[in-house]
Amino acid sequence: MAWLRALGSYLPARVVDNAELAPLVGADAAWLLRSTGIEERRYAAADETVATLGIAAAKNCLEAAGIPAADVGMAIVSSGSAERRFPGPASTIAAACGMAGKPAIDLPMASAGSLFAIALAAELTRAYGNVLVVASEIMSRVVRMDPAGRDTAILFGDGAGACLVSPETGFAEIVDSVLATDGDFADALHLDFDAPLSMDGRAIILQASRKLPRAIGEVLERNRVLPTEVGTYLLHQANLNLITRVAQAVGAPEERFFRNIARCGNTSSASLLIAATEWWRGAGGTLGGPIVLAAFGAGLNWGALLAR
């Protein structure tokens, strides 16, 4: 058994609204909002790194859990925007949190990385006890900030989220998960060394519109939960229109799909945990039914996780 025990997040202080971003990328602010549902996003300060954002979110999560770092047996950190090839941010984050000596694993997966990390953590709690999952991204430094980069620059923001997965107790038990990968579309979304992020948005939306509802349907069906019985859907905040599409395809009321993309933009793998944290704080311990976490992104990697 594994439980979602606590969540935490960190958003950089600097707010970048559409009026500031639109002229940089040769876009109209109203079109930008209509196309993405994003009103503003956060950008990291020059002295912030993927690790420092992750540390802030991890500490926020541990504080919410009310347990010392000494009681955490492992850290798994997802990021698609880490500053260097190795080591990734996991070891720095673990050390800063007081987890020196405990294994810290990097998962260099954008977008769906945090979902994969939670699913893996659920399996690893038996051997390592509490597992701290962190997702941290500075996407503003990997997109092209000019008209040629318009279609990606308008989407992304920076931030970090964290989740403590525990073998003992928590606010929701992880029941099951569905994870999948399709490498035939690896080139549809990629970030190469020394080049800005490249995305075939049409291919990504087309694939996500099918694969994400299918994964959600699969995890619900095999656990005999109806889409309408789910209290809250927590999705990777990729695009407001995509979330609406997924809700329609799944057959659940759209208002049950938590959204914070208007304020945060798409923070890649961090977005699922930032959204989950905001929902969890607002819910005040009341689940209102089973919860579904789902994400889709580069790889292509996608999946869904059921907890209740």
Added chain:
Amino acid sequence: MDRQTRIVEIVKRVAGKPIEPAPEESLFESGALDSFTLVDLVAGLEKEFAVKIPDADLTPRKFDSVERIEAYLRNRS
């Protein structure tokens, strides 16, 4: 109705605007389709022509013009 006419009708319906796309015209470049109406187009084609388009075939290039859509459906039949 021939296949091309049926395709055009679906494109017009999902685009939600009065358009008359030429067979070779790029539906994306002309603004007839965007990322999300492309999803509707694929669903519309599956229903109209009673075919299941697999994920592996879901590349925007295959659906970029009426001519290309027709060629794809012809190869499927």
